[in-house]
Amino acid sequence: MSKITPLHAVHECLGASFTDFGGWHMPVRYTSDIAEHYAVRQAAGIFDLCHMGEIEIEGTDAGRALDRALVGNLSAVAVGKAKYSMMCDEAGGILDDLVVYRLADEHFMVVANAANSETVLAEFRSRAHGLDAEIRDARDDWALVAVQGPASVDIISGLTEVHLEDLKYYSIHRGTLAGTAVLLARTGYTGEDGFEVYCRPGNAVNLWEALTDAGEPHGLIPAGLASRDTLRLEAGMPLYGQELSRDRTPFEAGLGRVIAFAKDSDFVGRHALEARRESGVDQQLIGLIADTRRAPRAGYPVRDQGGRVVGDVTSGAPSPTLGHSIALAYISTGYAEPGTSLSIDVRGTAVDAHVVALPFYTRHKN
Incomplete structure (x- = not known):
């Protein structure tokens, strides 16, 4: 049976x-x-993200444990900052993509995808063997609510003593929000400015209601997974199980930059990833704009001008913001140059498409 979040009755x-x-x-x-x-x-929109999987890591070797378990240089992250990273297997395949927050010198919080949290937790415990690092399952300790959109600063600022001008992108502060103790992070998965708010599960309903009341004059409404998916797709953000999987390395996904080969610590998957860096990739993740109102869906073949299959769609949808259909796809590297003309096989119909640089949408920054 599926789990329900502390906000289920509200929904x-x-x-x-x-x-x-x-x-x-x-x-x-x-x-x-x-x-x-x-x-x-x-x-602005308000999202229930209580399904995400929080794991806390504490101890004198907490940073070393993260460096060993993940591809990034997490021990170098400053207190109050966050970093996007990945956990890979020995073959370089992606087990999960996640965000790591440094809450104190020897205290980190990792936020994993819901479906992968058990795997990530078990791998952390295995990979931290012999180190002074406590790996704690904190999934029942936290609820998570996100407020995303250009009005998010105005909404949040009226409820907290945290100076938001000091809370830069990919930062996190302890404070209160509507009288509730929270971890307030300036992170998100929509391509907009926004905040992710961690609180105790028993405070989630009151916090949701306070944010909803404060946000109503600014146009805030509740938003579900469907809009979250089109928002992240427009922003070119990969989704585990779609663009990311154990069958792909960060290089195919265009995320080789998250791998810190220069860090002092060895890490799981290093040798395979070094070999992939040297050999190059046969396929890579690209963006497609399709000349159709019908949504290109995951698994639809992508063909070259001669009709040969050169890849497959991983995510696709009509873009509400841009007014045309968009898709992410893995294709052979020889067809990945922006402007390349291709077609998508949409249920037997060849639909014209062309490669574009990602992201499809970039927010205007003041």
């Missing part, structure tokens, strides 16, 4: 439709996918 009262996602019963939409998408792009 029911709001008339949400639900779906099973990563072992959780999650709101997929409240009213309209497009309306929720536009709210985040133009004002």
